Amino acid sequence: MKLKKIKRFSIGYRTLKTAVGIAVAIGIASFLDLEYYTSAGILTILSIQTTKRKSVHAIYTRVAAGLLSLLLSYILFSIGGYNVITLGVLILLFLPLLVMFHITAAFVSSVVIVLQIFNSGEFTLPLLYNELLLMLVGFGVGFLINFYMPDISKGLNKHRIAIEEAYSAIFHEIEKYLRTGDTSWDGKELLIAEKSVAKGKSLAYMDVENHLARKEDVYYRYFDIREKQLEIIERVLPKITSLPASVAHSKIVADFVGELSENVHSGNTVTESRRKLQRVRERFEEMPMPKNHEEFLAMSALYVFIEEMDEYLAIKQNFEGLNVKKGRLKNHK
Numbered sequence: 001m002k003l004k005k006i007k008r009f010s011i012g013y014r015t016l017k018t019a020v021g022i023a024v025a026i027g028i029a030s031f032l033d034l035e036y037y038t039s040a041g042i043l044t045i046l047s048i049q050t051t052k053r054k055s056v057h058a059i060y061t062r063v064a065a066g067l068l069s070l071l072l073s074y075i076l077f078s079i080g081g082y083n084v085i086t087l088g089v090l091i092l093l094f095l096p097l098l099v100m101f102h103i104t105a106a107f108v109s110s111v112v113i114v115l116q117i118f119n120s121g122e123f124t125l126p127l128l129y130n131e132l133l134l135m136l137v138g139f140g141v142g143f144l145i146n147f148y149m150p151d152i153s154k155g156l157n158k159h160r161i162a163i164e165e166a167y168s169a170i171f172h173e174i175e176k177y178l179r180t181g182d183t184s185w186d187g188k189e190l191l192i193a194e195k196s197v198a199k200g201k202s203l204a205y206m207d208v209e210n211h212l213a214r215k216e217d218v219y220y221r222y223f224d225i226r227e228k229q230l231e232i233i234e235r236v237l238p239k240i241t242s243l244p245a246s247v248a249h250s251k252i253v254a255d256f257v258g259e260l261s262e263n264v265h266s267g268n269t270v271t272e273s274r275r276k277l278q279r280v281r282e283r284f285e286e287m288p289m290p291k292n293h294e295e296f297l298a299m300s301a302l303y304v305f306i307e308e309m310d311e312y313l314a315i316k317q318n319f320e321g322l323n324v325k326k327g328r329l330k331n332h333k
Contacts, residue, residue, distance in 0.1 A: 023041075247302070
């Protein structure tokens with residue numbers, strides 16, 4: 001059996017935030033002389049999430065579940081006493097309530113509170129005050145710590161540039177094939193584009209989640225558009241790079257694709273590009289009919305290609321564009 005390669009040791013920002021959060025939460029709880037003060041660190045761990053929006057939701061659910069656990073503990077332990085049977089019944093009733101209110105993710109943090117009450121053997125006002133303060137410290141520190149998120153604009157821009165360079169290279173290869181019939185392209189830019197689109201879209205979604213008042217992000221729209229465009233590129237490539245005959249139409253399309261390859265960017269020049277594509281259609285109409293079946297198939301494929309390119313451009317028609325500087329990735333050919 002092949003052993004997995006050991007990953008390089010590294011400390012990520014979330015690991016750092018968790019470590020700092022635990023130390024701060026326990027330190028504050030200890031300073032306030034709270035019982036079970038180390039539990040504040042556990043509550044902080046459970047409230048630190050990958051994005052601000054997830055963190056807010058996590059804290060909301062855990063506070064709600066924590067208050068519910070306090071109420072249920074008071075009622076059931078007062079009736080059944082502080083024994084394992086009552087504890088089991090409490091958990092048996094508590095979990096379905098969490099499911100009912102859609103806050104099951106808060107089960108672990110709530111059980112921490114329940115077990116502390118069970119361990120105390122009595123439900124008193126000082127204990128209630130202690131548990132509420134533990135929740136305030138633990139969740140509060142988690143909330144504040146989680147509001148630091150690293151700047152991901154550099155990563156977004158990196159994937160944007162990779163996509164644009166890949167698309168430009170793909171169109172250049174299509175142009176070269178239409179002009180010369182060269183089929184030496186290995187298609188590596190397609191893999192680069194697929195990978196960059198997926199990573200860029202994932203990163204852009206994280207950016208949306210880190211802005212509480214924003215429901216949509218211009219970068220997310222950008223990567224979503226590029227994803228749809230990539231589907232079109234992958235759909236037309238087999239057709240346009242396997243023409244059964246050379247026809248005069250090929251040069252016209254090659255001229256358009258060559259110009260398109262030089263204008264893959266984050267702005268919006270769709271209207272002008274579609275105008276040029278319309279001129280390609282008009283020139284097609286002026287050209288003679290195919291002489292044989294092979295020419296007919298080649299011309300049909302080119303007609304399909306320009307219609308697909310129109311759809312490729314139309315996808316970006318209403319996109320306002322990104323306000324970014326032009327750039328290139330290092331070591332990307």
